[in-house]
Amino acid sequence: MKFRPDRLIQLRTSMNISKAEAARQLNISAMTYGRYEKGEREPSYPSVSYIAQIFHCNIDFLYGTSDVMNCDYIVISRSESPELYSLVETLQQNHDIKDRILAYARELNRKEKRG
Template sequence: MHFCPERLIQVRESLHINKAEAARRLNLSAMAYGRYERGEREPSYQYAFYIAYTFHCNLDFLYGQSDEMETDFITITRSDSEEVYSLVEEMQNNSDFEKRILAYAEKLRAL
């Protein structure tokens, strides 16, 4: 499995940012970022995960394993929203609670 530089370019362009901004968001020098886009250097799997996380894209897309660019997960931290974090945590621990919340969410969507 190899990192696909052209996919990284696609992701960056979909975000409407230039190479310098992409490098800044990833805490890289412009030169180091450019090496990834030109295929001169391949990021470690852990760093590729960080790229996917930072750019909100699918890690498998960056490796050419999927044509779906959109990420298939959302990360919520306590500092993002204490209430949402607690709600998701409770849903993971209590299947009855999860069913009730999902039923309520469906009713809200129908409004």
Template sequence: MHILGQRLRTLRLEKKMRQEDLAREIGISKSAIGMYERGEREPSLILLGEIADFFRVSADFLLGRSDRASFLSNLRRNSDPPGSDGNLKNFLTRKDLHWDQIPLAKKELRAVKELMEVVVRERSAHYEVNPDHIKKTDRRNKRD
């Protein structure tokens, strides 16, 4: 097994993912993941970048050109990741979300987003502005 395959397998197992989980997450086949891990095949440059992004490591780390796995992770931690402004909708666009160390697939993230949209719609119905309340508030402000 070459270095890319070893590191890919190690990163996948650290996240407690099966080959099919990773394949589904990045949109390729399980057999492709297996071939990458065994060194029988190499990912395209675009796919290598997607794998690096998913695991929050550099492509150089995956290729064995660097032993610093946490470089990209630390760099991104110091930048503003989606949702750092408190916006849950933006946060749910992140690709590294998990539930108790079990990664969430795109399909599962879509389900969470859809559920949140229902919750927000129902909740916002309770907070609709009452036009009578606005008029009363405006009258009070005019008196002052």
């Protein structure tokens, strides 16, 4: 697989941020980020994974093997969001609670859509 710089540009543009802001969010130099976008330097797979995680996109989109930009997973960190992490852990272990909470969430979504 080869990294697609045009996809990185498309992603950044969809987020409506500058190259400098993208570099800042990724904690890399503006020069390094610019080289990624120009195709002068290809990020390593771990770097592409990090880009996808920070920008909430699909890794396959950045490699051009999928046209779906949005990621199909969410990373929940125990240290950053302990309550949400605990909830998801409970849902994975207890199917009865999972079914009840999902039914409740569906009802909340329906009410929100109705206004």
